[in-house]
Amino acid sequence: MADTMQFDLVSPERKLASVQASEVRLPGVEGDLTAMPGHAPVILSLRPGILTVVSTEGTSEFAVTGGFAEVSGETVTVLAERGVTKAELTAAIHAEMVAEAKKVLEAAHPSVADAAAKMLADMEALGSHMTI
Amino acid sequence: MPSLKDLKNRITSVKNTRKITKAMQMVAAAKLRRAQESAEAARPYAEKMSAVLSSLATAVGSTEGAPRLLAGTGSDTVQLLVVMTGERGLCGGFNANIAKLARTRANELLAEGKTVKILTVGKKGRDALRRDLGQYFIGHVDLSEVKKLTYANAQEIADDILGRFDAGEFDVATIFYSVFESVISQKPTAQQIVPAEIETDASGTSTVYDYEPGDQEILAALLPRGVATAIFAALLENNASFNGAQMSAMDNATRNAGEMIDKLTVEYNRSRQAAITKELIEIISGAEAL
Numbered sequence: 001m002a003d004t005m006q007f008d009l010v011s012p013e014r015k016l017a018s019v020q021a022s023e024v025r026l027p028g029v030e031g032d033l034t035a036m037p038g039h040a041p042v043i044l045s046l047r048p049g050i051l052t053v054v055s056t057e058g059t060s061e062f063a064v065t066g067g068f069a070e071v072s073g074e075t076v077t078v079l080a081e082r083g084v085t086k087a088e089l090t091a092a093i094h095a096e097m098v099a100e101a102k103k104v105l106e107a108a109h110p111s112v113a114d115a116a117a118k119m120l121a122d123m124e125a126l127g128s129h130m131t132i
Numbered sequence: 133m134p135s136l137k138d139l140k141n142r143i144t145s146v147k148n149t150r151k152i153t154k155a156m157q158m159v160a161a162a163k164l165r166r167a168q169e170s171a172e173a174a175r176p177y178a179e180k181m182s183a184v185l186s187s188l189a190t191a192v193g194s195t196e197g198a199p200r201l202l203a204g205t206g207s208d209t210v211q212l213l214v215v216m217t218g219e220r221g222l223c224g225g226f227n228a229n230i231a232k233l234a235r236t237r238a239n240e241l242l243a244e245g246k247t248v249k250i251l252t253v254g255k256k257g258r259d260a261l262r263r264d265l266g267q268y269f270i271g272h273v274d275l276s277e278v279k280k281l282t283y284a285n286a287q288e289i290a291d292d293i294l295g296r297f298d299a300g301e302f303d304v305a306t307i308f309y310s311v312f313e314s315v316i317s318q319k320p321t322a323q324q325i326v327p328a329e330i331e332t333d334a335s336g337t338s339t340v341y342d343y344e345p346g347d348q349e350i351l352a353a354l355l356p357r358g359v360a361t362a363i364f365a366a367l368l369e370n371n372a373s374f375n376g377a378q379m380s381a382m383d384n385a386t387r388n389a390g391e392m393i394d395k396l397t398v399e400y401n402r403s404r405q406a407a408i409t410k411e412l413i414e415i416i417s418g419a420e421a422l
Contacts, residue, residue, distance in 0.1 A: 008176070009317045010176045010177045010180065011172055011283070012177045012178075012283040012286075012360075012361060012364055013170070013173060013174060013177075013282065013283055014170075014173040015173065015176055027405075028344055029344075029345060030344055030345055033344075040342060041340065041342065042341055042342040042343070043184060043187075043341045043342070043343050043344070043346055043350060044343070044344040044345075044350075045344070045345065045349070045350055045353055066352065068184070068350065068353070070180070070184055070341075070342075077180055079177060079180055079181060079184075081283070081357075085297070104293065
């Protein structure tokens with residue numbers, strides 16, 4: 001079995017990353033998931049968090065604001081609404097993301113308010129991970 | 133017969149026009165390249181999105197309780213037409229072609245006794261449709277201040293449309309835009325976005341995925357994104373088409389101006405020569421009469 005798999009991170013506007021990865025850690029809504037080559041096919045929703053890619057060239061980290069991932073044995077494709085590399089994520093961008101999440105929570109219908117509140121909490125947690 | 137002075141003024145004016153159209157053509161060419169690049173860059177996302185949606189739809193689509201965005205409301209009496217055109221003119225038949233397609237469709241639907249609602253994106257389509265279909269307008273999205281189209285723009289339009297869908301304002305939504313085929317060919321197209329038209333993979337050969345959380349939840353979360361993605365793709369296609377159409381329209385205009393200048397110059401030279409000849413004849417016949 002191959003020891004790497006194709007990893008793609010795409011946003012609606014452009015392709016953010018495309019590498020051969022040996023391991024991808026995904027922040028799923030029901031808990032984190034590590035995909036390695038040969039993983040069973042799964043489609044999962046992502047919560048805002050840090051996505052870690054271990055490839056032959058080293059480890060890189062991305063901050064994603066939700067989206068979903070498609071994992072199959074040989075490929076991992078992440079469709080993120082917004083994704084930035086950890087290096088690019090500044091306090092200003094993070095503050096903007098949190099503000100956006102707050103706005104969503106305020107506008108949210110009672111039935112989805114819980115989900116929106118969770119999203120805001122995730123966003124804030126994202127900031128504490130970043131040490132910014 | 134225009135005087136020499138008139139002809140000269142005319143030639144100068146056409147030359148100035150040619151300079152302007154030439155400049156616009158070059159600007160459109162530069163913008164077209166950028167527009168094509170961004171349309172290209174957005175493709176992987178859209179492709180993946182439709183692939184995942186189609187495998188999900190295959191799994192969930194036919195079961196009971198499929199989301200309304202996929203299954204529809206069970207009726208098609210209220211039709212929403214989203215007409216996406218450019219914000220500017222001077223682009224040949226680009227805006228007119230989209231408006232024409234939308235108008236034909238609206239008239240067909242009205243003839244069938246359906247209710248039509250129109251949402252316009254872009255000023256030109258609104259102006260073109262206002263006279264005969266103005267009473268069906270329910271909204272307008274203004275993108276004239278937008279320098280560079282982003283996903284956020286598409287998201288806003290999608291939110292507007294989905295909000296109206298949830299409020300039960302319409303049953304079926306169709307977007308009208310122009311597909312960029314080449315610089316000289318842009319095809320006006322209608323695409324149904326609500327309920328989503330998804331090719332279900334009937335062969336059953338595709339990979340069987342696990343879904344986390346459930347497939348219903350993922351499908352419910354993905355469908356609105358699918359709508360936004362379709363709108364975003366349409367906006368980008370439209371932008372590329374607009375610049376392509378403008379480029380070829382301006383290319384034609386520049387060429388026509390050149391031809392006109394040649395024609396006017398010939399006329400100018402002829403009338404100048406005619407004036408000289410006339411004067412000579414007058415002098416000669418005067419001399420002969422003596």
